[in-house]
Amino acid sequence: MRGTLLAMVLGAVSASGMVLADEVTVLTADRIHTSDPQRPQVQAMAWNQEGRLLELGESAALLAKYPQARRIDASGKTVIPGLIDAHGHLMGLGYALMRADLTDTRSKQEILERLRTYAAQLPEGAWLLGGGWDQNDWPEKVFPAATDLDAAFPDRPVWLERVDGHAGWANSAALRAVAAKSGKPLAGDWQPAGGRIERKAGKPTGVFVDGAMALVYEVVPPADDATREQAAAKAFDAAVRHGLTGVHDMGVSREDLALFKRFADAGKLPLRVDAYADGDGNALADLCANGLYRHPGGRLEMRGVKLYIDGALGSRGAAMLEDYSDDHGNHGLLVTDPVTYEASVRKALGCGVQVATHAIGDRGNRIVLDTYAKVLGDKAGSDHRWRIEHSQIVALEDIPRFARLGVIASMQPTHATSDMPWAEDRVGPQRILGAYAWQRFLHSGARLALGSDFPVESVDPRLGLYAAVTRQDREGQPPGGWQPEQRLGAAEAVRGFTADAAWAGRDEKEVGQLAPGLRADFVIVDEDPLAVPSAQLDDLHIRSTWVDGKPVYETP
Secondary structure, rough: OHHHHHHHHHHHHHHHHEEHHHHOEEEEEEEEEOOOOOOOEEEEEEEEOOEEEEEEOOHHHHHHHHOOEEEEEEEEEEEEEEEEEEOOOOOHHHHHOOOOEEOOOHHHHHHHHHHHHHHHHOOOOOEEEEEEEEEHHHOOOOOOHHHHHHHOOOOOOOOEOOEEEEEEEOOHHHHHHHHHOOOOOOOOOOOOEEEEEEOOEEEEEEEEEHHHHHHHHHOOOOOHHHHHHHHHHHHHHHHOOOOOOEEEEEEEOOOHHHHHHHHHHHHOOOOOOEEEEOOHHHHHHHHHHHOEEEEOOOOOOEEEEEOOOOOOOOOOOOOOOOOEEEOOOOOEEEEOHHHHHHHHHHHHHHHOOEEEEOOOOHHHHHHHHEEEEEEEEHHHHOOOOOOOEEEOOOOOOHHHHHHHOOOOEOOHHHHHHHHHHHHHHHHHHHHHHEEEEEHHHHHHOOOEEEEEEOOOOOHHHHHHHHHHOOOOOOOOOOOOOOOOOHOOOOOHHHHHOOOHHHHOOOOOOOOOOOOOEEOOEEEEEEOOOOOHHHHHHOOEEEEEEEEEEEEEEEOO
């Protein structure tokens, strides 16, 4: 008995402290990229039962140190830190997976074909909901109209969100429902705050932009609890299947946070969710009243707020300093009045809440920078980590202000490759120099956090890595890449989805790198993303996704 006890005690001692050998897991692989500049590549790593990394190093050394450890042999594979999408919308993704999918449609006729197929499964009278259309991909390149839908759906209400979520397309049945609810005629020349009803000869065409979309959401039947839970589960599953171990969920309501808590309480939240409150509403009020939120399981938190200043470029709602080059007289939209916006930023500062603001146009970005500078004052040099989400079209003279103010540029590489066929038409040859300008931001000293803005773009971070490094579409166009001087290197792109994304969420002491004391969040892939030709980054083969040292997805 004494000999057995002594053996147990001796087996528990390691350089990392008292660790039972049979509670340790050691993984060996051809290469493990750590995103840790102190030790960028190793061949083995060990973690404990709680999913904390103990140490990393050479395979022989760690296997000798932990002879009783559970072994995982990933020979021929590469391990990278868990990928973190710094800007996504989980419930939006879940709902998108449950509605008519109109992404990549090339004509209104193709949309009608997809809608007819989808509508066949709907109960009589139910709304037909869909999303993903982009008029820039159609031959005519102009907004659609309710009449384009009416022949196929004369009685069933139809509501279709544009790919960026900043415009929607309704048929006449939906317009009638909106008019009956609003109590105000949709015709005329009035416009709702922060939005635009598209009209022809004073009558609504069926397209609603930004704040005007709220008129439709007032009459669209809300999702019930079962549908919401199903949407969340589908989104979580899609994320981990594509190698994501974390998501910064931009715009989470009080109700959706409660839903995520139920998943976390039940041990069914497979990835880490940094939830950002949905504007100056109930969720922010809860943070101010109760303090910043962190679930005891370590996979869910809400410590920031997502605000809006303008719309989107594709629907010409991004706020510009000068007219759109292809729409003279149009400067875009301010979704939030600057005075109201400043009050919300001050409120967040007073509550100790991190601020993240959607800004697309150069005017929108300038207003946010000016407001941050004004509100922060002498605290601009503090570790506030405020963010601008998208930082998409920025005046060249404003780019250095990000680093000076300590503002993170949270950007989405696939936005550049989706927008490149028409972006210069919108803003012209001079303003495009400050658009999707990743290297200009890095050279100015700013931090980049990379994401996708799913479901606007695909949830698959491999497409983000590919777009960041090539600035090409998946057919390899244009040759050499669009504005190739702004391409990121493979290591820079991976860092944007790992260490820098973690830093943007104040999670660098937990995730983002593979180093002792951090969480064992990682992805096993067949290929080495830092060594394969850049054209192959979108086709990396994910073998498994791990969170807290346990697989949350494995390739069948």
